Amino acid sequence: MESLAPIVLSVIAAATPLLFAAMGELVVEKSGVLNLGVEGMMLGGAVVAFIVGVETGNGMLAAAAGAAMGMALAFLFAIMVLGLLANQVATGLALTLFGIGLSALLGRGYVGTPLPALPKLYVPGLTDIPVLGPIFFGQDGLVYLSIVLSGAVAWFLYRSRAGLILRSVGENPSAAHAIGYPVIRIRLLAVLFGGAMAGLGGAFLSLSYTPMWAEAMTAGRGWIALALVVFATWQPGKVLLGAYLFGGLTLAQLHLQSMGIIHIPSQFLNMTPYLATIVVLVVISRDAARIRLNAPASIGKVFHPDG
């Protein structure tokens, strides 16, 4: 029983960056916009959060800066696809390439810099409860934030009027526009939210999960987050589930490596998250009708009021 807590804690930690990024992208896609720049925004968030963390030692400020950076990059994307009606797939790729370069440039003086340990949550009495204590009361604040925000996203999308409008914009922007909803403004807000969430995911990586900065340290997590949204057939509950499944998978692979029972070269074990993503995509996408039913109808299409 005692050994269970560290395992659960590591699964949660491995899942948190994915959860942030995928929940953010879910909202973006629900509004009908496909932002393939998640990886770039995560990297931007990771590097800025790390720099602010090192310079100020304030974890909250660092995470907020990471979110702001993700948002700034998302704003760039929004100008392009919402303002200048650029192709969303190509612009998302450009955002990722730009984010990789920009983060490497910003972080060049911080490679190998140690980060002062940021305090974890500690509630006297409660955190000391065996097993459950550290899980529920002893983790990095961002872990709780990711879960709270996931609940908030689910509530917003399916229980609030604003969420209904956002989904209607994603399903049929022309109709929403005709009724008088500001399609572009709603999509802008969704894209900015997605950017902030990706930035937070990156911030969690560089502040807490592996407290350091290295170029391209997200290692494809932004893309896995995109796959998670498809895997979840655009439903928040399944995004949460998917993120934790991937967290568990990452951990299982790390454990197999450290135990050294099976003699598989580490590179092959490191392939598992990527191969698992492909397998999951294949299983989900096989049913084309289900994808069509759940995917926002206008996703990825340029909206221009003239039609």
Added chain:
Amino acid sequence: MIALERRLEVSRFWLYATPVLAVGLTILSGAVMFAALGFDPLEALHAYFILPISDLYGLSELTVKATPLAMIAVGLALGFRGNVWNIGAEGQLILGAITGGGVALAFYGVEGPWLLPLMLLGGMVGGAFWAAIPAFLKVRFNANEILVSLMLTYVAGLLLVYLVTGPWKDPMGFGFPQSRLFHDSATLPTLFENSRMHIGFPIALFAVVVSWFVVSRTLIGFQIKVVGLTPPAAGYAGFSSSKVVWVTLLTTGALAGLAGVIEVSGPIGQLTPSISPGYGFTAIIVAFLGRLHPVGILLAALLMALSYIGGETAQIVMRLPLAVTGVFQGMLLFFLLASDVLAHYRIRFGSRRSEEG
């Protein structure tokens, strides 16, 4: 108030003017970025764009870097025309290097003029095989080719690291993670003395010409365009979208694999953990910058090659961070996509048109 009005026909003037505009804006922003980093902008731009190509060696280096870019980009352009988004060319390049390089290592020390062609073929088969996976999963299971091909890039990278640190490691390499140096028969001949310009460049030029022919003069080229532009029309005409997926992905994969084996048998001369500075990704920018047109792609490949060499030169001469290259490339694609609006829309100043207009 500024409003955008859709053009009835895409403006041909802006279609060709926007790449030039985007390059100009990128250089301008680059100057601002250099100034912000505390460098003299003019000196930095000179070190970046002029210095590297002011001698013959520099020009030959330009062709060395442009070779993989042009080769991959003509393949990608074929796919982009047909709405097939192969983002994993980097992985296909790596796999081509592995299979082609594997041929070289399997025949280590064996001399013969047949070895190089066999290696190039091996590289093409490897790259095509890696691209066949997303093609199959797309056609058979409807799986998104962007995500599948990208995930396979990470897998290919790990496979390469495994090989050069494990079974293919040079036994005399003092423990460095790299394969043996390829022997003479497995090394691409250079074209001139004292340069690294090798026969890969003519091969790339040949690929450009062939792709121009395919796009403009063959039925499959036409089918790709129709499937990409208006899928319903393609359906009525009986054009198979599955066929387009297969053809474009296999072609891109083979070309990327060829680029990979050319890299390892030419400029690098062995397998190492990092054989490409992201050519497979930069080729995406090249394809767009070249307007998906073979000739445009050739010019764009030379320009992006310059951004690589310029980055290296500026790092040596001015100690500018190498990461600037990535920022430059990303900015260029941004500006290009942004200025595309001029080709597709007319900008109206003044009051918004009336609602019924």
